[in-house]
Amino acid sequence: MYDDPTVVALVLAGRAGDREAWDQIVERYAPLVWGICVRLRLSRADTDDVGQNVWLRLFESLSTIREPAALPGWLARTTFNECLRVLRTAGQRVRVEHPLDAEPAVDGGYDLVEEELERAERQLALREGFAQLRPRCRTLLSLLFADARPPYEQIGGQLEMKVGSIGPTRERCLAELRRCPALAALIEARSRQAEGGEVHAL
Amino acid sequence: MPYEGWSDDQTLLTELDKAWYAAQCVPAEFIAAGKRVWTASDLDAELAELIYDSLREPAQVRTDRAELRALTFASATQTIELEVSDGGLLGQLVPPGRAQIEIEAQDGGTTSRSSDELGFFTIPRVPDGPFRLRYRTDSGVDVVTGWIAI
Numbered sequence: 243m244y245d246d247p248t249v250v251a252l253v254l255a256g257r258a259g260d261r262e263a264w265d266q267i268v269e270r271y272a273p274l275v276w277g278i279c280v281r282l283r284l285s286r287a288d289t290d291d292v293g294q295n296v297w298l299r300l301f302e303s304l305s306t307i308r309e310p311a312a313l314p315g316w317l318a319r320t321t322f323n324e325c326l327r328v329l330r331t332a333g334q335r336v337r338v339e340h341p342l343d344a345e346p347a348v349d350g351g352y353d354l355v356e357e358e359l360e361r362a363e364r365q366l367a368l369r370e371g372f373a374q375l376r377p378r379c380r381t382l383l384s385l386l387f388a389d390a391r392p393p394y395e396q397i398g399g400q401l402e403m404k405v406g407s408i409g410p411t412r413e414r415c416l417a418e419l420r421r422c423p424a425l426a427a428l429i430e431a432r433s434r435q436a437e438g439g440e441v442h443a444l
Numbered sequence: 445m446p447y448e449g450w451s452d453d454q455t456l457l458t459e460l461d462k463a464w465y466a467a468q469c470v471p472a473e474f475i476a477a478g479k480r481v482w483t484a485s486d487l488d489a490e491l492a493e494l495i496y497d498s499l500r501e502p503a504q505v506r507t508d509r510a511e512l513r514a515l516t517f518a519s520a521t522q523t524i525e526l527e528v529s530d531g532g533l534l535g536q537l538v539p540p541g542r543a544q545i546e547i548e549a550q551d552g553g554t555t556s557r558s559s560d561e562l563g564f565f566t567i568p569r570v571p572d573g574p575f576r577l578r579y580r581t582d583s584g585v586d587v588v589t590g591w592i593a594i
Binding site: 277295298300364365366383416419425429 | 453459460469591
């Protein structure tokens with residue numbers, strides 16, 4: 243976990259009644275909630291159920307959150323607990339239909355939550371960093387990571403760029419991405435964490 | 445740690461691709477439902493969670509009339525029992541008492557009903573999509589259930 247200044251600002255604004263801030267919180271962290279449900283192989287209906295309860299709980303807790311920076315961790319744990327609630331209900335059915343099956347064990351729950359949290363924060367930082375890039379960099383990079391990457395000639399044509407300068411431009415754009423505040427903050431926090439991290443409680 | 449890999453251009457580009465893809469995988473409706481919580485919420489309401497759903501019970505213990513759907517929601521102080529009947533819902537509040545009940549659809553539409561002094565109420569038509577119940581008892585308890593679709 244790291245102190246993302248954006249999340250602190252969003253929580254404070256949401257608490258003050260800013261609807262836009264709430265929407266942004268949901269947009270930023272929906273992939274985290276969704277990702278944990280996918281990891282635990284919940285059905286779509288159960289995932290919707292979990293999502294509703296997580297957002298409702300967050301809404302209810304918004305005014306009492308003591309440590310806004312700890313929000314992502316809180317969301318990850320709340321989602322995990324909501325998933326377990328759903329799985330327990332489903333598990334009762336599984337046990338009767340297949341009596342030999344053990345209880346739906348979710349081993350390593352703590353690791354799973356930490357992994358998903360780490361991944362979601364990293365990917366969020368990457369998306370936000372990407373959104374802050376110059377439009378030309380965004381277009382070039384999105385063409386480069388596209389599933390079916392077009393040939394350099396085509397990319398060059400589209401961006402009115404010499405094929406020979408695609409490589410160097412790509413390098414510059416990625417360097418810009420690493421330097422953008424969202425990524426720089428995360429990279430710095432992770433290196434600090436490696437020396438002995440701090441633990442937040444919400 | 446993946447961050448060390450970020451010094452490598454190809455790795456960073458792949459990570460960016462994954463980050464983009466992860467967000468694309470989340471259905472727009474899932475995000476929209478989360479946003480709607482803002483308009484439909486009330487900080488003072490107790491959340492009543494689904495604690496029983498006949499659909500999730502083992503097939504062996506279901507009656508022959510498996511179509512009969514029964515649900516129970518519970519909060520710290522309140523229980524709501526629902527039964528689907530003839531396309532509508534029969535409801536029972538525990539502890540019994542009069543209450544104003546709002547049926548809130550996810551698209552924002554609401555319908556109002558009242559329970560009688562025994563806590564019994566009816567909803568003539570089951571809403572089409574996901575909905576939830578919110579009610580205030582005459583004794584002043586404010587309760588909202590989790591979302592459910594019948």
